[in-house]
Amino acid sequence: xxxxxxxxxxxxxxGLLSMVAAVGMLRLPxxxxxxxxxxxxxxxxxxxxxxxxxxxxNTITVTSKGILVIAFFLLTAPVAAHxxxxxxxxxxxxxWILTRIxxxxxxxxxxxxxx
Amino acid sequence: MIQVVCSIVMIxxxxxxxxxxxxxxxxxxxxxxxxxLDMAATLVVALILTHCVESGSFYYIPAAISIALLxxxxxVSLAIYIQRGGAS
Numbered sequence: 001x002x003x004x005x006x007x008x009x010x011x012x013x014x015g016l017l018s019m020v021a022a023v024g025m026l027r028l029p030x031x032x033x034x035x036x037x038x039x040x041x042x043x044x045x046x047x048x049x050x051x052x053x054x055x056x057x058n059t060i061t062v063t064s065k066g067i068l069v070i071a072f073f074l075l076t077a078p079v080a081a082h083x084x085x086x087x088x089x090x091x092x093x094x095x096w097i098l099t100r101i102x103x104x105x106x107x108x109x110x111x112x113x114x115x
Numbered sequence: 116m117i118q119v120v121c122s123i124v125m126i127x128x129x130x131x132x133x134x135x136x137x138x139x140x141x142x143x144x145x146x147x148x149x150x151x152l153d154m155a156a157t158l159v160v161a162l163i164l165t166h167c168v169e170s171g172s173f174y175y176i177p178a179a180i181s182i183a184l185l186x187x188x189x190x191v192s193l194a195i196y197i198q199r200g201g202a203s
Contacts, residue, residue, distance in 0.1 A: 008120040011165065015124035018161055022131035025138050025154055031146055034138075038154040046157055049124075049164045053176075056117070056168045065176045069160070072180065076187035080153060083191055087198035088146035 003055060010052030017045030030096035031088055039081040043073050121169035125162060132158045149193045156186030 024037025047070045054066040095102065135158065138151040163179040 004116055007117060007168065011120055011124045011168065014161060015127040018131045018158055019127050021154060022134040022158075025151060026134045031144065031150070034147065035150055038150050038157075042154050042157040046161045046164070049161045053164045053168050057173055062173045062176065065173075065180065066164075069164070069176070069180055069183065072183045072187075073157070073160075076183070077157075080187055080190040080194070081150075083194035084146055084149055084153075084197070087194045088144065091146075091197055091200070093144050093146060 003058070007052045007056045010048050010055065014045045014047075014049035014052065017041050017048060021045060030099070031093050032085060033096065035081050035085055039077045043077045046070075046073055118169060121165055124165050125169070128158055128162050128165065132162075145193075146197055149190060149197070153186055153190045156182055156189075 018041070021037050021041035024041065025034050028034045028037055050066040050069045054063045057063075089104065132155060135151050135155045139148050139155070142148045142151060160179045160183050163175050163182070167173055167175050
């Protein structure tokens with residue numbers, strides 16, 4: 001019984017976090033702020049649903065595969081978001097009009113170095 | 116109880132998928148569309164895991180892992196494409 005309640009809690013938490021990510025993806029004004037919504041909330045939502053699935057099945061095979069899913073998302077989502085953000089900034093995507101700090105413009109290079 | 120909660124969570128995830136595809140249609144630049152499609156793949160993985168809980172079969176979890184890896188590879192390749200100048 002308490003396990004069912006835990007499973008329901010984690011599933012609903014994951015659904016709500018995914019909903020927050022989707023609404024942020026639709027409503028935020030800028031590419032870079034949208035990326036915050038997508039990567040952070042989306043990753044934590046999937047991790048929460050995977051935790052609920054692991055509690056529901058309660059076997060070692062499903063638990064290992066769920067840990068694998070969470071590890072892949074925690075490893076790949078920041079890397080993908082960082083690469084997209086760097087490529088978009090270098091290709092000239094404009095920032096939000098109320099952006100106050102642009103550290104690459106003031107301290108960084110011109111974006112012409114090879115990587 | 117778990118069946119009802121799984122149905123509600125799947126409906127919420129489908130609404131999120133629809134909002135994400137609205138961003139794919141609207142997105143002013145290519146990078147917006149890439150981010151929205153990456154998030155759509157994330158939501159598909161969440162849908163697969165919810166379906167595993169609902170139906171009680173755990174044979175679809177490797178499909179979720181492979182969709183996660185393929186979406187990462189696609190996002191990185193599209194980032195390299197954007198960095199090299201896109202279609203110009």
